[in-house]
Amino acid sequence: MTKENAHADTYGSAGGEAYEEAREAGAAVPVRTPAVARRPRVGLVAGGLGAYWPQFPELLPQLRRSAARVAERMRGLDAEVVDVGFISDAREGAEAADKLRAADCDLIVGFLTTYMTATMLVPVAQRGGAPVLLINLQPTEAMDHASFDTGQWLAYCGACPLPEMANVFERVGVPFRSVSGHVEDERAWQRIARWIRAAGVRSALRGGRHGLMGHLYPGMYDVSTDLTMVPGTFGGHVEVLEFDDLRVRAEAAADAGVAAKLAETRDVFTLDDTVAEDDLAWAARVACGLDRLVADYDLDSLAYYHRGLDGEIHERLGAGMILGASLLTARGVPAAGEYELRTSLAMLICDRLGAGGSFTELQALNFRDGVVEMGHDGPGHLAIGEHRPLLRGLGVYHGKRGWGVSVELDVRHGPVTLVGVGQTRDGRYRLIAAEGEVVGGPLLRIGNTTSRVDVGADPGEWTDAWSASGVGHHWALATGRLLPDLRAFADLTGTELVEVGTGAGAPYGPGAGAGPWAGPHCVA
Numbered sequence: 001m002t003k004e005n006a007h008a009d010t011y012g013s014a015g016g017e018a019y020e021e022a023r024e025a026g027a028a029v030p031v032r033t034p035a036v037a038r039r040p041r042v043g044l045v046a047g048g049l050g051a052y053w054p055q056f057p058e059l060l061p062q063l064r065r066s067a068a069r070v071a072e073r074m075r076g077l078d079a080e081v082v083d084v085g086f087i088s089d090a091r092e093g094a095e096a097a098d099k100l101r102a103a104d105c106d107l108i109v110g111f112l113t114t115y116m117t118a119t120m121l122v123p124v125a126q127r128g129g130a131p132v133l134l135i136n137l138q139p140t141e142a143m144d145h146a147s148f149d150t151g152q153w154l155a156y157c158g159a160c161p162l163p164e165m166a167n168v169f170e171r172v173g174v175p176f177r178s179v180s181g182h183v184e185d186e187r188a189w190q191r192i193a194r195w196i197r198a199a200g201v202r203s204a205l206r207g208g209r210h211g212l213m214g215h216l217y218p219g220m221y222d223v224s225t226d227l228t229m230v231p232g233t234f235g236g237h238v239e240v241l242e243f244d245d246l247r248v249r250a251e252a253a254a255d256a257g258v259a260a261k262l263a264e265t266r267d268v269f270t271l272d273d274t275v276a277e278d279d280l281a282w283a284a285r286v287a288c289g290l291d292r293l294v295a296d297y298d299l300d301s302l303a304y305y306h307r308g309l310d311g312e313i314h315e316r317l318g319a320g321m322i323l324g325a326s327l328l329t330a331r332g333v334p335a336a337g338e339y340e341l342r343t344s345l346a347m348l349i350c351d352r353l354g355a356g357g358s359f360t361e362l363q364a365l366n367f368r369d370g371v372v373e374m375g376h377d378g379p380g381h382l383a384i385g386e387h388r389p390l391l392r393g394l395g396v397y398h399g400k401r402g403w404g405v406s407v408e409l410d411v412r413h414g415p416v417t418l419v420g421v422g423q424t425r426d427g428r429y430r431l432i433a434a435e436g437e438v439v440g441g442p443l444l445r446i447g448n449t450t451s452r453v454d455v456g457a458d459p460g461e462w463t464d465a466w467s468a469s470g471v472g473h474h475w476a477l478a479t480g481r482l483l484p485d486l487r488a489f490a491d492l493t494g495t496e497l498v499e500v501g502t503g504a505g506a507p508y509g510p511g512a513g514a515g516p517w518a519g520p521h522c523v524a
Contacts, residue, residue: 040200043105050088056151064237107199198488206235213241250289274393287324319402321380330382350478357476358386375450391449418476
């Protein structure tokens with residue numbers, strides 16, 4: 001089965017570094033094997049006012065060279081570039097719009113090489129079928145004022161139509177976003193790359209297939225969600241599954257396949273002495289069933305829970321999920337327990353940004369060290385662990401039926417971002433995010449993923465602000481500072497982003513007395 005999503009063969013820059021560091025630390029991490037790999041498809045149209053060409057014969061060739069360089073640099077951002085050429089008037093703009101619509105782009109970039117009228121780009125914005133980013137990249141950092149004539153100045157005049165475009169986009173109901181700089185301006189290209197990454201994540205969700213297996217953990221009202229809001233907000237499809245869909249696949253797993261999964265497990269994990277061989281073999285069989293389930297239903301993510309009763313097969317399946325779900329998550333198919341569909345989506349967003357995203361909740365506040373301890377009783381994102389993950393045997397899963405093996409790890413030390421998907425009273429989804437830093441220190445050894453996160457504020461005050469954001473009690477813990485990327489993604493999807501952090505200008509660090517704040521992100 002083929003689907004149009006934005007799976008990547010490897011993690012992006014931040015995630016790739018985490019992956020390699022994990023290997024250097026001795027953690028053998030399974031290679032991602034997504035079903036389909038597709039780079040973000042970026043449409044490019046460059047333009048300028050045709051009245052200039054006969055007046056200044058050298059201008060158009062210079063602008064075309066700039067446009068070719070922009071296309072080259074975009075391809076270097078691992079994007080598939082659909083270049084529809086250079087437009088000089090409104091008619092050519094309309095023709096470009098039709099070409100871009102047919103190309104089914106994830107993002108359309110309009111390059112303002114010099115002054116051009118709004119009539120040239122409005123058709124592209126209205127009919128191109130994708131979000132539009134306008135870029136104003138002049139040839140160099142500054143003009144040579146002493147030697148430039150009018151024609152040479154006009155090559156630097158891409159800023160002139162930008163306010164015109166913003167005004168007209170507002171009046172015709174098209175969201176406006178732009179990046180200004182010069183052709184080799186690395187700061188500008190970082191911002192352009194951010195929009196392209198966000199477009200890739202948007203595409204992954206629009207074409208995504210999300211499994212929801214089992215039933216709600218009894219009483220978790222915050223986890224309950226309107227399934228229609230998944231395609232309503234991000235696009236994609238929710239495949240409602242039964243645990244029997246997993247049961248028949250686990251039962252059918254060949255002994256050779258289970259043996260291979262056991263060998264993979266021993267390669268990836270350190271096995272604690274508490275791991276019982278029968279429990280490990282069962283977890284490996286369930287993992288084989290999960291692999292088959294994901295392949296058969298072509299899933300990009302999975303959320304699951306089943307309570308079970310008296311050790312019957314469904315209880316054993318539910319208790320045997322953590323190993324296979326962790327391996328899937330490391331392969332780029334996020335799997336979240338407790339029926340957490342919205343958190344599996346948050347994990348997918350983080351993963352496609354190249355930052356991992358491990359299933360997480362609050363565990364305890366450490367006022368002595370000024371950190372918030374957070375994690376979960378599995379699954380964890382093995383590719384972003386600080387050390388080789390440990391597999392521990394548990395005689396009981398706290399708050400759940402069953403017993404078996406569980407994953408113990410902490411997220412790679414350094415900057416991290418917490419990302420959750422909340423749901424408002426009127427049913428709308430919104431993103432909630434905060435940045436912090438995972439630091440070293442003592443951790444519980446109870447078969448949980450646990451990280452010590454310095455949130456830059458008093459742990460109690462921050463926890464109150466984080467909870468008041470409406471995040472729910474689960475989220476994704478991802479590596480790196482993702483707020484700029486999340487702002488771009490929220491803008492492209494029309495989703496509200498609530499940022500929780502320290503007050504503007506306030507000191508950062510434990511005990512600094514900074515008051516946390518939470519507020520919606522507004523795109524300026």
